[in-house]
Each structure stands twice: as C-alpha cells, then as structure tokens.
Amino acid sequence: MVLQGSDRDLLDACRRGEPDAFRSLFEAYKNRVYSIALRFSGDEAAAMDIAQDTFVKLFSGIHDFRGDSAFETWVYRLVVNRCMDHKRRAWRLIPIADELLSALKAPADSLNAMLREEVQVRVRAAIDRLTPDLRMVVVLRYTEGLAYEEIASVMGCSSGTVASRLNRAHKTLERRLSLLANTRGVDRV
Amino acid sequence: MSDWIDFELADQMTPVAAPECLWERIETARRAPAKAPVRWPIAAVVTLITAAATLWVLELRGQTPFSLEQLAAQELHRSGPLDFDSGDPAAVAAWIRANAGVEIGLPDKTPVRILGASMIRRSGMRIGAVRYEAAGAPAILLISRASAAGDRAHRYFSLACEGPTEAACQLCHI
Numbered sequence: 153m154v155l156q157g158s159d160r161d162l163l164d165a166c167r168r169g170e171p172d173a174f175r176s177l178f179e180a181y182k183n184r185v186y187s188i189a190l191r192f193s194g195d196e197a198a199a200m201d202i203a204q205d206t207f208v209k210l211f212s213g214i215h216d217f218r219g220d221s222a223f224e225t226w227v228y229r230l231v232v233n234r235c236m237d238h239k240r241r242a243w244r245l246i247p248i249a250d251e252l253l254s255a256l257k258a259p260a261d262s263l264n265a266m267l268r269e270e271v272q273v274r275v276r277a278a279i280d281r282l283t284p285d286l287r288m289v290v291v292l293r294y295t296e297g298l299a300y301e302e303i304a305s306v307m308g309c310s311s312g313t314v315a316s317r318l319n320r321a322h323k324t325l326e327r328r329l330s331l332l333a334n335t336r337g338v339d340r341v
Numbered sequence: 342m343s344d345w346i347d348f349e350l351a352d353q354m355t356p357v358a359a360p361e362c363l364w365e366r367i368e369t370a371r372r373a374p375a376k377a378p379v380r381w382p383i384a385a386v387v388t389l390i391t392a393a394a395t396l397w398v399l400e401l402r403g404q405t406p407f408s409l410e411q412l413a414a415q416e417l418h419r420s421g422p423l424d425f426d427s428g429d430p431a432a433v434a435a436w437i438r439a440n441a442g443v444e445i446g447l448p449d450k451t452p453v454r455i456l457g458a459s460m461i462r463r464s465g466m467r468i469g470a471v472r473y474e475a476a477g478a479p480a481i482l483l484i485s486r487a488s489a490a491g492d493r494a495h496r497y498f499s500l501a502c503e504g505p506t507e508a509a510c511q512l513c514h515i
Contacts, residue, residue, distance in 0.1 A: 178364055186359035200366065203359065207367045275349045294354035325346050 159223055166214045174211055182207075184296065185231045191291045192235045194280050202238050206231045221305065228292070228306040236284055278328045286321040289314055412463065413483045413501035416470055423457035423472060433458045433471055441469030443486050443496055446513065453480070453512045473512055478504025482512055 165173030182203070189202035210230055217226050279287060285307075292303045300311040300318075307314070425436045430447035433455055437445050440460045447455075454474040461468040461483070468485040480502035502509035 175364070178367065182359040182363060183356060186363065187356040190357055191354050200360070200363065203363055204366045204370055207363075208370050211367075211371060271349070272353060275353055279350075279353070290350060291354060294350045295356055322343075322346055325350075326343050329346070 163214065163217065163223065166211070177210070178207060181210075181227050185227070187295050188228075188231050188291055189235060191295045192284075192287060193238065194276060198238060202231065202234045205238075206234045209234070225302070225305050228296075228298075229308075232288055232292075232306055235288065274329060275325070278325050281328070282321055282324060286317050286324070289317040290321050293318060409468070409483055409485065409497050409499035410501070412461070412468070413481055413499040416461065416483065417479060417481045417501040417503070424459040426457040428455045428457075430455060437469035437471065437484065441467045441485065443467075443469055443484055445469065445471070445484050445496075447471075448513070448515055451512055451515060453509070455512075471512065475502055475511060476504040476508035478502060478508075480504065480509040480512070482509075 162173055162176055166177055185206050186199060186203045189206070190196065190199035193199050193202060206227075210227060213230075217223065279290065282290065288307065289303060292298045292306060298306070300314045303314045304311045424440070425433070427433055427436070430449055430451060434445050434447045436458050437443060440458075452475075456472040456474065459470045459472065461470055466485050468483050471482045471484070473480055473482075480500065483497075483499045483501075485497050500506070500509055
C-alpha cells in the first residue's frame with residue numbers, strides 16, 4: 153500500500169489524533185520500515201525494536217513534518233536514524249556466532265541446499281561486517297530499490313557519495329567473498 | 342562489480358512482510374507512560390537560583406529605607422512587655438544608646454511620663470523605641486541610625502501618639 157493523493161488528509165487526520173489514521177499510516181509503511189530494519193540489522197528481534205521505535209517516533213512527531221521533503225523520504229530518514237542509533241547501542245554478535253546459529257537453523261536435507269545455505273550465510277555475514285553507512289546504502293538500494301538521488305536525500309549526502317559508498321560496498325563484499333565466488337563458479341558449471 | 346555479488350544482494354536483500362504483532366507492540370509502547378527524564382538536577386538548580394534570588398531581593402529590601410512612620414503607628418498599639426522598664430530619662434537614654442547604638446538626648450525633667458524602652462529590628466537596622474504617655478495618652482518615639490554603618494549623630498526619628506502631638510513632643514522639647 154502506498155500513500156498517494158490522500159496523503160495530506162491522512163496526515164491531517166493523524167495530527168488530529170485519529171486512531172484509524174495512525175493505523176492506515178502504519179499499514180502503508182510497515183513493510184518498508186520493517187524490511188529496512190531487518191536487512192540492516194540482520195536480526196528479527198532487533199528489526200522489531202527498530203520498527204517499533206520508528207513508528208512510535210513517527211506518530212509522536214507527526215507534527216514535526218513540515219512538508220519540506222516527501223513524506224516517504226521523512227519516514228525513510230526516521231527508520232535510517234533508528235537503525236543507526238540501534239547500531240550504536242547494540243553489541244554485535246561476532247560474525248562466526250551468526251554463522252554458527254544460522255548453520256544450526258539451516259535445513260541440511262541435500263548438498264545443494266546446504267551449499268546454498270552456506271552461501272547465504274556467508275554473504276549475510278559479509279554484509280553485516282560492512283560499516284553502517286555502506287550497509288545502509290546497500291539496504292536502501294537493494295531492499296527498497298531507491299535511486300541514488302533518493303538515497304542521497306534520505307541520508308543527507310550527495311548522489312556522488314551514494315555512488316561511492318555503493319561501489320566501496322561492492323568491492324568490499326567482492327574481496328571478502330572471493331573464495332565463495334570461485335565455489336559458485338564451479339557450482340554453476 | 343561482479344554480477345554474482347549484484348545477484349546475491351538482490352536475492353538476499355528482498356523486502357519482507359512485517360509481522361502481524363508489530364502493530365500491537367507499537368500500540369503497547371504508545372500507551373506505556375514515557376520514561377520520565379531525570380529532572381531532579383534541574384529542579385535542584387532552579388531551587389538554588391530561586392533561593393539566591395529571594396535572598397538577593399530580601400537583601401535589596403533591607404537596604405531600602407522603610408517607613409519609620411508606619412512602624413511607629415504599628416508599635417503604638419502593640420501591647421506587651423517592654424524590654425526595659427524605667428521612668429528615668431537618663432537610664433532610658435543610656436539603654437537606647439547601648440542597645441540601639443544611637444544617641445538620644447532626653448531632658449532630666451519632662452512633663453511626659455516615661456514608661457520604658459524597647460529594641461526593634463527591621464531589615465538589619467536596630468531601632469530604639471521610647472514608650473511614654475503624654476497628656477494621658479500613649480505615645481512612642483522611634484529612633485534609629487541613618488544607616489547600619491552610619492555614625493550615631495545621624496538619626497531618624499518618628500513619633501506616634503494618640504493625644505496632641507505638641508504634648509508628645511515634650512519628651513525632648515520642653
């Protein structure tokens with residue numbers, strides 16, 4: 153669900169404190185907020201915390217939205233800031249622990265499934281090791297499909313910076329997963 | 342950029358649906374009272390500033406000349422024992438000098454009937470009060486130094502009486 157022509161009416165209703173309006177706003181943005189939170193944190197519990205904080209902040213600060221930018225951009229900024237705050241607060245599990253937990257949860261009914269799972273775990277671990285700025289650009293690009301200009305507006309930087317961060321993220325992932333690339337190459341053949 | 346990295350990112354970073362319980366969690370969080378910020382340091386600072394301001398204002402008031410006439414009128418009707426009971430003008434003058442730190446010249450013989458003296462403190466000032474009766478009516482003379490640090494020669498006087506003022510003036514001026 154995407155807010156369109158009735159955005160302003162919905163926002164006005166929220167500002168008047170109408171519960172149905174809050175629910176509608178939540179329905180419109182819940183998947184996007186939660187997806188960003190989950191893809192950024194890599195952890196469902198953390199993603200729930202981030203999404204909850206984002207919506208509480210959104211509802212309580214709805215009067216602060218002045219319309220200088222698109223409402224969607226404002227929401228993205230909220231969730232990006234919550235993600236960054238959460239990252240600063242939380243202790244990170246060391247990647248090997250993440251991998252171990254994921255491996256324990258992985259269904260090992262076939263060799264291919266195991267290999268696929270292994271690839272996913274390693275890629276996920278490599279993403280998790282990216283710096284927050286690089287990881288957030290990756291999330292906004294691949295999870296939300298935002299254009300460079302939109303990402304720049306959300307993160308408060310230039311499009312060039314976004315392109316640079318995305319390039320660095322790719323290079324970093326490529327370097328860290330070089331061994332995996334060879335494995336995939338064999339697998340494809 | 343390797344295609345396979347792009348493929349993996351596109352594959353692994355797909356959007357997901359938010360859990361159904363998210364709304365309940367948000368509603369619960371919104372209903373919960375917000376964690377009150379620690380306000381006591383602010384309250385303590387405000388209290389200290391208020392106290393300091395109050396003391397400063399009181400100090401300023403203490404430096405402001407108050408109405409000796411008004412005080413005399415109030416004291417005239419105040420009942421209660423005197424600090425010093427004596428009908429002797431010299432003894433009363435000595436007591437005023439010793440306690441209020443101010444000179445008062447009372448003639449040895451006066452047509453008024455001196456009852457005694459008291460000491461009043463107002464705004465850091467010591468004020469001597471001579472109580473007496475003039476023409477059968479109560480009267481009081483207040484006398485204080487011009488300032489707390491001033492010399493004894495500069496004085497403020499104020500007289501209040503129920504009878505004729507001319508009679509009350511005879512405490513000092515025969």
